Amino acid sequence: MLKNNIKISYFALIISFFNLLLYHLPFFRFVTNNLDSSSLSGILLIGSLVLIALVLNTFLFYIGLYISPIVGKFLLVVFAIVNSIAVYFINTYSVIIDKTMIGNILNTNLEESSSFFSFGLVMYLVLLGIIPSILIIKTKVVRVKFKKFLIHIALTFIFILAFVYINSTNWLWIDKNSKSLGALAMPWSYVVNTSRYYIHKNQENKQQILLPNAKIKDTKKSISVLVIGESARSKNFSLYGYEKDTNPLLAKQNNVHTYKASSCATYTTAGVKCILEHKKSNELYEILPNYLYRNDVEVIWRTTNWGEPTVNIKNFFKRGDLEKDCEGDGCNYDEILLNGLKEQILASKKDKILLVLHTSTSHGPTYNKKYPEKFNKFTPVCESVELAKCTQQELLNAYDNTIVYTDYILSSLIDQLKQLETYNSAMFYISDHGESLGENNLYMHGIPASIAPEEQLEIPFIVWLSDNSKELKSNREASQHNVFHSVLDFLAIESPIYDESMSIFK
Known part of the structure; x- marks a missing residue:
């Protein structure tokens, strides 16, 4: 993203950093509004969330890019575009991107969706979506050797497990606010909740369950x-x-x-x-x-x-x-x-x-x-x-x-x-x-x-x-x-x- 021929591991880390910087202001606004951010415990929790988000996204982006750099970059472009639109609606209308909102979006027709068009939406799309996408596409990445890839993945996974264990005291607060936190974490809010929506739809009856026959009592x-x-x-x-x-x-x-x-x-x-x-x-x-x-x-x-x-x-x-x-x-x-x-x-x-x-x-x-x-x-x-x-x-x-x-x-x-x-x-x-x-x-x-x-x-x-x-x-x-x-x-x-x-x- 910053120069040609960058290693996939560095590229994943840079993308993760900009993903955090560009699309997570609503996430950390919610965090600071729901805890004492001036206390030591509050500062440590915010720092922990920043670090774990950075590491987890790097971990997942790294795996995707290593499996297929072309497909991985395509998905990162999609994430950038959708992230920019999602953040616009979160900032403008205070929506929460959960399973319910995904259902709302997928059941919106062209007439309704076009009524949201605005200059602000275009600016978000250009600045937070299209420009990062162009930089992602133009950056050439270099794959690392498979052995090195496995070592990176293993060490990162161990770090994540250790970090989660060390921060066990914060799990009560995170669990209490998990619905809102999950709905504001980009791009996983809409990725996970779109999957949840379709799983729920598939579990519904394909045909309506017929009710018992009725009859008309008078004329x-x-x-x-x-x-x-x-x-x-x-x-x-x-x-x-x-x-x-x-x-x-x-x-x-x-x-x-x-x-x-x-x-x-x-x-x-x-x-x-x-x-x-x-x-x-x-x-x-x-x-x-x-x-x-x-x-x-x-x-x-x-x-x-x-x-x-x-x-x-x-x-x-x-x-x-x-x-x-x-x-x-x-x-x-x-x-x-x-x-x-x-x-x-x-x-x-x-x-x-x-x-x-x-x-x-x-x-x-x-x-x-x-x-x-x-x-x-x-x-x-x-x-x-x-x-x-x-x-x-x-x-x-x-x-x-x-x-x-x-x-x-x-x-x-x-x-x-x-x-x-x-x-x-x-x-x-x-x-x-x-x-x-x-x-x-x-x-x-x-x-x-x-x-x-x-x-x-x-x-x-x-x-x-x-x-x-x-x-x-x-x-x-x-x-x-x-x-x-x-x-x-x-x-x-x-x-x-x-x-x-x-x-x-x-």
């Missing part, structure tokens, strides 16, 4: 509309006591009820799974739309989002499908989900209908682009994807405007349902997870649920009922898993897996 025309929110936190809904009037239209609707609820995860794929399954489980049981469709209920799914488990129904409509017959500015936003909706419902020849609307309204970082201009109620708004560059008020204003727009969509939906006078109607609105907006220097979502702040977990659960359709229980707390059983109850579906205690209805 009363009934429709349940499940609206799945995106990144909506209850804290910013005026229906939940927020000081800014973000729900002016829903507040005027009759028969609107709110529940205190928490999400079971902080990312879309897991959050939506919780909403659609009949109980919390690591298994992939048949989800609500598939179950009802298989048991002769009309099921319609409309989405501007992604991340749901496999939906096996006839009427599944993505944004592209809905755009064909849509006109006006609203077609560029989530109100496209309402276009032609009443007509589609009336065209059904079945008595029981489940309609799912999967929105994307409050997903960051481009909150200001998630709603039409006329919903720019609170100003000024954050217009940068690098959210930390905005003031707290600008960020809240942009996000709050997405809630105002959500209020409009839900109220418009209720108005359409009111026109279906021959139906008993219910609307359930519940979010997949919440959102951080700069509290504790955290942004967006994806922090592991076990350590996530309340902003990423506390979600709205809003229910509207048509007149004289059903009575609600007095309980005002609910969970994402209440949705499955409440929908079955409202549509009068008799099933062996129905749990009366999980329904919100009397």
